[in-house]
Amino acid sequence: MENNRNYFVAILLSVLVLVAWQFLYVTPKIERERVAAEALQAEQAAQAPATSAGNTTTPGLSAEAPGGDVAIPGSTTQAAGLSREEAVAQTGRIAIDTPSLSGSINLSGARIDDLLLKEYHQTIDPTSPNITLFSPAAMADGYFAEVGFIADAQSGPAPGPNTVWTAAEGQTLTESSPVTLTYDNGEGLVFTRVISVDEHYLFSFEDTIANSGEAAASVAGYGRVTRFFKPQTEGIYVLHEGLVGVIGEDGLQEIDYSDVEDTPIIAHGKATAGWMGITDKYWAAALVPPQGAGFETRFAHFTDGRARYQSDFKTDTMAIAPGGSVTSKTLVFAGAKEVPVIEGYQSQFDILNFDLMIDWGWFYFITKPMFWLIDYLYKLFGNFGVAILATTVVVKLIFFPLANKSYVSMANMKKVQPKLEELKAKHGDDKMALQQGMMELYKKEKINPVAGCWPVLLQIPVFFALYKVLYITIEMRHAPFFGWIRDLSAPDPSSIWNLFGLLPWEPALYLPAIMLLGVWPIIMGITMFIQMRMNPTPPDPTQAMIFTWMPVMFTFMLSTFPAGLVIYWAWNNTLSVLQQGVIMKRQGAKIELWDNLRAMFKPKNKTT
Template sequence: MQNNRNYFVAIALSVLILIAWQFLYVNPKIEADRIAQEARQAQQAETVKNAAGDSAGTVNVSPGGSAAVPGAAETRDLAVAQSARIAIDTPAVSGSINLTGARFDDLKLKEYRETVDPQSPVITLFSPAETEQGYFAELGYVGNDTSGAVPGPQTVWTQSAGTTLTPTTPVTLSFTNEKGVVFERTISIDDHFMFTVTDSVRNGSAAPVSLASYGRVTRFTKPTTPSAYVLHEGFIGVLGETGLHEVKYKEAEDKATISPGKATSGWLGITDKYWAAALVPPQATAYDTRFAHFTDGRPRYQADYKNDAVTVAAGQSTEVKNLVFAGAKVVPLIESYETSYSIPKFDLMIDWGWFYFFTKPMFKLMDYFFRFFGNFGIAILLTTIVVKLLFFPLANKQYKSMANMKKVQPKMAEMKEKYGDDKMGLQQAMMQLYKEEKINPLAGCWPILLQIPVFFALYKVIYVTIEMRHAPFFGWIRDLSAPDPTSLFNLFGLLPYDVPHFLMIGVWPIIMGITMFLQMRMNPTPPDPTQAMLFTWMPVVFTFMLATFPAGLVIYWAWNNTLSVAQQAVIMKRNGVKIELFDNMKGLFSRKPKPAE
């Protein structure tokens, strides 16, 4: 029992450490990051207002091209109106392509809104470089002295075919330099978020030309909401044999330039929680890659590549094909792109984490139920049942062990009287009793411990997948990926004032705490005061801890506890063991707790 007590004390200390870590470090750090981000944005806005130079910027010959240093526009609409453009209109996106640089810098996602309010603005992904929230993708070339002018950030392309880019109507742009080299660019888009950019280069000059294509994704700000430690936001890419590369914004700021090296296949870009912009370079030609943070005039982040130069003989032509993904990270869609376009490990754009082999199947199961019932909350409930069935043999064994332990409590009481202060003898005798009766003294902890990997996987699914974003349940839960919006401390909205964030203890966290309390009261009250205190206060601690978690996760935990109580009651009844719940509840409100049987 001494080891048992120490075990529970260790759990209590661990919980206290987690709480202290959350309130003393994580919450202050999030607030500090938010303040620092606001200060950076204010500084960047001031820099933009004072910046001089051409809005198209310049390009150098370092691997991956370079970034633009734009001037400022008063509004996004004004920035869009300042240049000639080709409209984009598909079921999923709207916007335009800037003919200066053939740049993708105006893109909105029609199917997603900023809040759960259906009247809120749609999500804006790309914006012109002249705006504070500048974010764009660009493809171009780097030449040499003999090639003449080549398409870059300042190149003004001519619209030669097509008026509006739609899934059924591609557009064609052209540019001819002073030496007779003709660049013809055809841009097409599917029904969702994948652009295909095919360049035809015809050398009409009298001498060979050397060209290296480049691509870049550039943004001038990073997400204002600090991301959780379980999610990667920033630079991302799968680059040849070196595999997945993930670089946080902070790491790029510290190192300025990170060069993963050459690759002959793969993709790279910038990812947010739900959205991403990525380039898929030509897969047959080796290319250099770079993740960089520039501070020359205006801070910005850039993922870029530059292909090895190719020589086009006089009178000959070559073709360069790129893919540009810009949109929402919808799981089935990302997987279909990986297959249909043969993009290596494109599914890693979604951060499944180290336990992807568990997290991803859980999402698949939830998505399967969602397609039948149209509600991710119901999908969570049904997924919980499936998980309970999978773990049933192990949980059943543990509950039986707990039931057997209750049967031998009279023998344990006799041993305590027999050995008195001989703790070593009592410990050995109890271990022998456990062995003879096939009892696991820690069986009561296993039902909770078994939830931890499931809990983490479900948390990951709810937090990172866009399918869960703004997914309603019933009643007041309009977004399963956000915390329960109600609070006990303003009587769940009846009182007309807001409460501090750490006091947002909603209805579902309280339900979860009650179910956890009932689950722990299914067993006799521990005779040790430390254990008794732990069992009493743990539901309260978990209620406060989980109140800030996504509502979908809290609903899962409450439902799982409810199923566990029912399962344990059935097993105890079958084994002829008294269910202690009602006696424990009576003892809780009496002055003298009922002693363990």
């Protein structure tokens, strides 16, 4: 009994530590990082001299190559601080217009640096601005993807960051109309680039290099995703945001911004398969080098000139004989991390573990099936909230036999509750004798006292998997339920402190997140309270106290969790109460829920 009491005390203390960690460390840390990022951007913009278009540059953005031999060209860009309109107007461009994307390709460097996601908005309001993924380097929040070449001195110049490619007038890149760019280096090498894009988020850079000179040429390819600012991240351990990639045998690489700040160059050996890029919670930009050929990869943080974060690669050198030509193909992903789209690219182009761009976590073998089940039910019912309710039913059916055994055991525990009370009265404070008597009683009645823990233990991995699905998958972003729940991935926006919107004040401005009790957290707390009151009352007073207050504690804790998760828990509790009630009735155990409720709130008689 003493061990059981210590076990429950440990649970309570662990939960309190987690809550304290979240609100005393994690939340202030996120706020400090946000303020620091804004201050850094403001400082960079203030330090950059005011310029007129096309006359001032910020040199010094070159970078050593992964192998340390030939450098990946840096960019000679205008000082940061221009507006989007000014930055876009500086250079010649080719418009991008697909069902999913809009923006333009910068002919200087053939760089994708102007990209908006048509199907996604900044808020749940469909009239709010579209999500901006890429922005020109001349802006404070510059972010782009670029593919270019490096040539030796004998081969002449190769198209790099500042090369102006030639394009036919009036071209627009659509999913059905690729665009063609050319560059002649004047020394025998002619580069022809065909850029195509599908209806989603994948660009294809197919380059042909023809050598019309009299000497052999040597050319290597490179690609980079560069970000000139550090975004505000969620700062939570279940989600990776930062530099990411899968590099051959080295496997998945998840590099936080702070990691690459501490170690400015994180290089990997040669690989023949993989990809690399930068990921946010819902969006990502990634490069897929020519697969099968050798390339080296690097994650870096540069502070020369303008600070920037960068994922890049450099291919092995390609020899081009006089009169010959070579062709290479690089894929660029830039868009939303939609699960079927990402996995479709992995299958279609045989990209090594491309699905790991979505942070499924260590328990992906549970998380991914959970997503596919919810997504299938969503397509069936047309509402992610209903799909979560249906998923709960499916999970309950899967664990039905085991849960039944647990509830039968708890029902039998209820039946022997009077005998347990007799043992307590008989042995008094002799805990050893009381425990021995209880063990003999359990053995005689064929009761497993720990069997009731199984439903809770089984719920933990399912709960975690659902949490991951709701938190990381873009399909859940801004997914509505019914009524006031317009985003299942966000906490319940209602609050008891303004009578759920009846009072004209906003509690979120004055109260910490854990105090903002919405309708669904309260429903969850009530259902959890009812379920726990149907269980046998622990004989130990400490355990009884923990079980009494646990629903209250969880009500406050889950008030900050995604609404979809709270709805799942409330519905799961409701189903458990119904299942347990039926089993208790069949076993002949008395359901003393209402008696227990009356006893809780009945004033105790005072003794003199």
